[in-house]
Amino acid sequence: MQSSPLLENLVEHLRCLPGVGPKSAQRMAYHLLQRDRSGGMNLARALTEAMSKIGHCSYCRTFTEEEICNICDNPRRQQSGLLCVVEMPADIQAIEQTGQFSGRYFVLMGHLSPLDGIGPREIGLDLLQQRLQSEQFNEVILATNPTIEGDATANYIAEICQQQGIKASRIAHGIPVGGELEMVDGTTLTHSFLGRREL
Amino acid sequence: MQSSPLLENLVEHLRCLPGVGPKSAQRMAYHLLQRDRSGGMNLARALTEAMSKIGHCSYCRTFTEEEICNICDNPRRQQSGLLCVVEMPADIQAIEQTGQFSGRYFVLMGHLSPLDGIGPREIGLDLLQQRLQSEQFNEVILATNPTIEGDATANYIAEICQQQGIKASRIAHGIPVGGELEMVDGTTLTHSFLGRREL
Ligand SMILES: [Zn+2]
Ligand SMILES: [Zn+2]
Numbered sequence: 001m002q003s004s005p006l007l008e009n010l011v012e013h014l015r016c017l018p019g020v021g022p023k024s025a026q027r028m029a030y031h032l033l034q035r036d037r038s039g040g041m042n043l044a045r046a047l048t049e050a051m052s053k054i055g056h057c058s059y060c061r062t063f064t065e066e067e068i069c070n071i072c073d074n075p076r077r078q079q080s081g082l083l084c085v086v087e088m089p090a091d092i093q094a095i096e097q098t099g100q101f102s103g104r105y106f107v108l109m110g111h112l113s114p115l116d117g118i119g120p121r122e123i124g125l126d127l128l129q130q131r132l133q134s135e136q137f138n139e140v141i142l143a144t145n146p147t148i149e150g151d152a153t154a155n156y157i158a159e160i161c162q163q164q165g166i167k168a169s170r171i172a173h174g175i176p177v178g179g180e181l182e183m184v185d186g187t188t189l190t191h192s193f194l195g196r197r198e199l
Numbered sequence: 200m201q202s203s204p205l206l207e208n209l210v211e212h213l214r215c216l217p218g219v220g221p222k223s224a225q226r227m228a229y230h231l232l233q234r235d236r237s238g239g240m241n242l243a244r245a246l247t248e249a250m251s252k253i254g255h256c257s258y259c260r261t262f263t264e265e266e267i268c269n270i271c272d273n274p275r276r277q278q279s280g281l282l283c284v285v286e287m288p289a290d291i292q293a294i295e296q297t298g299q300f301s302g303r304y305f306v307l308m309g310h311l312s313p314l315d316g317i318g319p320r321e322i323g324l325d326l327l328q329q330r331l332q333s334e335q336f337n338e339v340i341l342a343t344n345p346t347i348e349g350d351a352t353a354n355y356i357a358e359i360c361q362q363q364g365i366k367a368s369r370i371a372h373g374i375p376v377g378g379e380l381e382m383v384d385g386t387t388l389t390h391s392f393l394g395r396r397e398l
Contacts, residue, residue, distance in 0.1 A: 003261045003268040003291065006249045013245040016238035017213075018230045019223060029249070030289050031217045033262055034308075037250045039215035044246035046212040047231075050205045051239040054232060062202045063232055069202040090229050092202065109233075 007033070059131070061107040061124050062089045077104050081138035085128070085157060087111055087145055090182045095143065098190045103141075106131065111144055111153040123153070125160065132164050139167045141196060145181045158199040169196040206232070258330070260306040260323055261288045276303050280337035284327070284356060286310055286344055289381045294342065297389045302340075305330065310343055310352040322352070324359065331363050338366045340395060344380050357398040368395040 007029060014025035032040035056062065057069035064070070071077055071092070082103025086092060092105050108123040120126070132140070140161050144150035154170050161168035171192040181189075206228060213224035231239035255261065256268035263269070270276055270291070281302025285291060291304050307322040319325070331339070339360050343349035353369050360367035370391040380388075 003256065003270055003288070004253055004263045006245075006253050006264050007262055010245045010249040013238070013242040014216075016231070016235055016242055017216075017227045019226075024218060026289065026292075027218075028216045030287070032215070032246075032250065033253060034287070036215055039212070040246050040250040043212040043215055044243040044250070046205075046209045047239050047243035047246070050209040050228070051231065051236045051243070054203055054205050057202065063206055064203045065205050071202055088229070088233070089202070090225065093225075 056107075056109075060105045061109055061127070062092055062105060072104055077102065080104070081136065082141060083131070083137050083139070084141040084143050085154075086143045086181070087150065087153075088182065091143065094182050094184065094186075094189060095193075098186045098193065100190050100193045101141075108144070108153065111147075111149040112156060113149055120156070125157065128157070129160060129164075132161065132166060137166050139169060141193070142168060142170045142199070143181065155199070161199075168199045170199050171196050255306075255308075259304045260308055260326070261291055261304060271303055276301065279303070280335060281340060282330070282336050282338070283340040283342050284353075285342045285380070286349065286352075287381065290342065293381050293383065293385075293388060294392075297385045297392065299389050299392045300340075307343070307352065310346075310348040311355060312348055319355070324356070327356070328359060328363075331360065331365060336365050338368060340392075341367060341369045341398070342380065354398070367398045369398050370395050 010029045010032075011022070011025045014020055014028050015022065020028070053065045054063050055065065057064045057066070057072055059068050059072040062069055062071070066073075080103040082101070083106055084095065084101055084103055085106045085108065086095070087108050087110060089107055089109075092107065095101050095105075106124070106128050108125075110118055110123050112118060112120070112123060140157070142154035142157055144154045158168040158170070184192075209228045210221070210224045213219055213227050214221065216224075219227070252264045253262050254264065256263045256265070256271055258267050258271040261268055261270070265272075279302040281300070282305055283294065283300055283302055284305045284307065285294070286307050286309060288306055288308075291306065294300050294304075305323070305327050307324075309317055309322050311317060311319070311322060339356070341353035341356055343353045357367040357369070383391075
């Protein structure tokens with residue numbers, strides 16, 4: 001690639017995408033240059049806008065470019081009295097696709113991991129506690145990943161709920177233990193919502 | 200993804216990359232937002248610069264942001280008297296990695312394909328003929344892909360060379376027939392250079 005430092009630079013930066021090695025980065029760069037320059041320009045604009053403007057909903061912590069996201073801002077969602085706690089924004093999308101949940105969410109942006117210095121404050125549990133105090137919730141559904149850390153985080157939040165007299169439930173069977181919630185198919189996820197049990 | 204139109208937009212535009220489906224586009228977008236926003240910004244800049252500034256070398260037609268690329272501009276390369284004709288810029292990189300070729304290149308940006316309306320002019324053969332006339336070449340190495348179209352293109356160019364009294368050779372064994380030159384390993388490519396035969 002002695003012929004173009006800019007091409008070399010593009011290949012290098014494409015590698016910041018997960019799953020993209022040197023060979024596929026090169027293939028991507030040549031593809032864009034040869035066949036889809038306007039696609040490349042549009043992608044650049046979409047990246048710039050997303051990276052610079054997307055922040056976190058001040059209410060549920062999911063990704064949004066607004067102060068409060070569309071889901072939190074929806075009056076019908078607010079009336080359900082249900083709050084679903086998930087680890088990552090991608091989990092919301094997976095749950096939304098099942099069409100089984102009509103409440104609102106709270107995104108931890110991770111899970112408790114004391115050894116990595118990730119305690120209750122790092123996953124926003126102070127904000128969650130505020131929400132539980134200032135609003136009327138009938139049930140908090142704990143949809144963290146079915147891993148050791150996800151289970152521990154769910155139990156920790158269930159205790160907070162109990163202290164406040166709010167019913168807490170954990171999504172149940174169907175999700176393979178050790179799996180990632182984001183990767184589960186819609187039917188399995190639906191079952192795990194229907195089969196949730198109180199903690 | 201109701202929560203962020205900008206995120207939705209980013210996922211959509213990531214799909215212009217070859218081999219990136221909806222799931223991996225989503226994974227890429229979340230990865231950048233969650234863990235590597237500066238990487239995402241740098242990628243946007245690299246894309247913008249590459250898409251807007253990279254053109255073609257006026258001499259060999261490979262990708263470059265200069266009027267004439269570094270390879271064509273190199274006096275040592277000019278003295279070799281060798282010209283290697285390839286289909287795509289990526290082929291140059293594959294050949295450069297073998298370290299076996301010290302001449303210059305000519306990039307067709309494709310191959311003859313009359314049914315698709317791609318004739319001699321579309322692959323720059325008028326420019327190639329100019330170069331063969333205005334300079335002293337000892338040999339033209341035809342390194343088009345070993346496909347039906349690549350072979351036909353090589354034969355067509357070999358005739359042009361013969362008319363001008365210039366030796367033409369075709370790179371030889373080692374490359375699997377029907378394969379893509381860009382995908383061949385360095386050793387195989389080296390063998391095919393050493394075993395080239397005159398046409
Ligand atoms: Zn929200
Ligand atoms: Zn050049």
